[in-house]
Amino acid sequence: MSSEGGAEDTGGAVGAPRAVPIDQWDVAAQMSYWAFHQQRRVDYMRYAYLQLGSDADAEEAVDLTFDQMMDRWLHMLEMENLEGYAWKILKRRIIDMHRKRRRRPELMETAAFEAALADQVEDPYDRLTDAITLYVAVRDLSERQRDAILLHYGMGFTAAEAAEVMGNQEATVRSQLRTGRERLIATLKLRCPEHPNGKTRS
Incomplete structure (x- = not known):
């Protein structure tokens, strides 16, 4: 099983074409993604809200986070620290949101x-x-x-x-x-x- 080494870049373009669309994944991979989504979305929303001070901004940052994870999920399943990599994606999207709004954290x-x-x-x-x-x-x-x-x-x-x-x-x-x-x-x-x-x- 490979580590997350060599996959530290979490700032790639969101929305890029997916090599394998989710509906073409095997059932186990689809279930694991949606289980993670259900497990972490609320926590990510709460954290993003504390950082951004806006429901809309927090939701956008978290949606982009899960979009990017969906792009990379099959690769993430091979990582030793999937949670840590997902957290880095969330942090990067929050930083992007600050830059987009051109304001400092609330x-x-x-x-x-x-x-x-x-x-x-x-x-x-x-x-x-x-x-x-x-x-x-x-x-x-x-x-x-x-x-x-x-x-x-x-x-x-x-x-x-x-x-x-x-x-x-x-x-x-x-x-x-x-x-x-x-x-x-x-x-x-x-x-x-x-x-x-x-x-x-x-």
């Missing part, structure tokens, strides 16, 4: 990161609600850290569920959650060194 996604700080009761910065500051801090996280925190805190996934969606190992996601949250808190302290009561630290 600040709506910061709600997930505010939640990531919520149980830091002993930390004076746990109730920071400055969305702009938080957004900038979020952008400093690695892509995998952002995804892990968004899936876990923004969508309520367990570490195991987030790992499955991203095509990753649970232990790796747990590490990304821990280090991402620590880095986020540290960055916020540096960029907004104030107590919740508004007094600057001495």
Whole structure:
């Protein structure tokens, strides 16, 4: 069984002629595609909405994602990490949508990161609600850290569920959650060194 190596390009033209139309696949391949579609579409829609802030944009990005997967499904079935490859396609389509609309990601996604700080009761910065500051801090996280925190805190996934969606190992996601949250808190302290009561630290 081949790995996903050599198939990293997920930015090919959507809608290109399919070598083998889905109605010519064998029954097992068709069933596997539609099963994956049913299993992941809602999760992908929720994630895309948090990133794009628009139902229409999220639906377009996800539809394009599954269109491209349909083009490549027979090849994807031979991959060792089909979930990971599918996740990369979704991420690329969301980036394309941002470029198409010529706007940055909505600040709506910061709600997930505010939640990531919520149980830091002993930390004076746990109730920071400055969305702009938080957004900038979020952008400093690695892509995998952002995804892990968004899936876990923004969508309520367990570490195991987030790992499955991203095509990753649970232990790796747990590490990304821990280090991402620590880095986020540290960055916020540096960029907004104030107590919740508004007094600057001495």
